[in-house]
Amino acid sequence: MRILHILDHGLPMHSGYTFRTRAIVKAQQSLGCDVRCLTGPRHSAPGPAVEVVDGIVFHRTPAPPPARAPIGEWREVGAMRARIEALVREWRPDILHAHSPVLTALAAQPVARRHGLPLVYEIRAFWEDAAVGNGTGREGSLRYRATRWLETRAARRADAVAVICEGLRGDLIARGIPGDKLFVSPNGVDMALFGDPIATDPAFARQIGLEGAEVIGFIGSFYDYEGLDDLIEAMPRLIARRPAAHLLLVGGGPMEAALKAQAAASSAAGRIHFTGRVPHQEVERYYALVDVLAYPRKAMRLTELVTPLKPLEAMAQLKLVAASNVGGHRELIEDGVTGTLFAPDDPDALADALAGLLEDRAIWPQRRAAARAFVERERNWSSNISRYRAVYQRLTGKAS
Incomplete structure (x- = not known):
């Protein structure tokens, strides 16, 4: 055909x-x-x-x-x-x-x-x-x-x-x-591309200032609806509970300049890292550095109706996922089973969800396995x- x-x-x-x-x-x-x-x-x-x-x-x-x-x-x-x-x-x-x-x-x-x-x-x-x-x-x-x-x-x-x-x-x-x-x-997810996670590279982590850090990450495009401004706003509250927390933002897009200005003005400025866009073949190196992938999409028609791709890639990479409780995320994530959902447009709720995940490491193996199994079975x-x-x-x- x-x-x-x-x-x-x-x-x-x-x-x-x-x-x-x-x-x-x-x-x-x-x-x-x-x-x-x-x-x-x-x-x-x-x-x-x-x-x-x-x-x-x-x-x-x-x-x-x-x-x-x-x-x-x-x-x-x-x-x-x-x-x-x-x-x-x-x-x-x-x-x-x-x-x-x-x-x-x-x-x-x-x-x-x-x-x-x-x-x-x-x-x-x-x-x-x-x-x-x-x-x-x-x-x-x-x-x-x-x-x-x-x-x-x-x-x-x-x-x-x-x-x-x-x-x-x-x-x-x-x-x-x-x-x-x-x-x-x-x-x-193309499991041939994302199905075999690589190990963290300590030298790479040290090179970009993440040695010994608890890393919250976002890998994708910087559009307003992604809610990355809420993620940056959540960082001081998160650091107050988890002093080793850092934020790694990989990618670029229309909101990049505004987000960098917001980060520079934050009391958490030294903990927020922008890498710019990276070649697709190097994305796994950045996934390997991250403990929790955060997807704080804002509540609107687009995010209520449409499911994103990136949380699935994170699940395939055996990464913890935290996402705003909008319709597109609810189709992908079962709260407390394959990921954590938090109230959209609420930096405090976002910070609390991330801190809770970082504090409860005992659930990590089961959560990762359940998320990976969902991707293999249905996505x-x-x-x-x-x-x-x-x-x-x-x-x-x-x-x-």
Whole structure:
């Protein structure tokens, strides 16, 4: 079976989006599928029009001339549509699989209809809620409502709709999308990448000032909705109870400058360490330094509906996980069994949860084992991929 994935961006760029895509494609390749990817104009990494990255063929869409919204977005849709059309004529895929944001589906749908190809639309987050989460939109605004309408329309027109969690599925059903059109393909972990944790490197810990420390960590992108400002605010209270506590922040993003300024003004400034973005192949070295991974996401529609990927990677790495009690985290974490949940938007509750975990080391082995078992049993990409296969077979009539 030939599968064309249509993406906002892809490797070699690094994000949760690209790592999920990689996992899907690699699993499909392992089943003998012929897979290619097409990225949209927002893919910003330099490179040729067609390139192979990590054994995956990527076709790129050149960026159209910039323009203000919504003209700029429609130009992007037109550019992607032309590339999809050309690739369909040249390569003859059996199925099109567009991944959010909704621009990819808008580009793919007319091509799919013209050529009689089935279209799967995969929603990883609603575009309107993602805009609110990253600070570029406002809930209830005209643009928000227009984007929501486009998202719903795209889901209605697709032959099947994949979502990453039950929160998104329930929201689409409430919009009138038939439940039998929807299927959940949850975030998962490639155990070949994260399933064999490495030991802590004492020299590396000493090099970055963490020798002998109790390390709270966050590894990911610095968006406002991640609540890292609450994590920084919690540090003085945590240090008062656990004098050896340090905070390690690995990554970068829109909030980086503001977070660094907040940390510099904190009485815990000397205990807060920023590494910047690190190469993906080095991430495990940083995981190895951390005792507890903290995910203090703020309470909002995005975090209530959407499950993140990073807590699963931490569980696979046999790390303790503490997360805010929002819907997306509750789908992944059973409080007191596979992780610890605390009240969102509450630095004091966050500090108390972290201190409690650091003080009760007797529970660590059982907690780590339970979390790892959950990932292996329910969030392993090698088993998740079967959800796509059944849908593809139904839509194309082909066995593989």
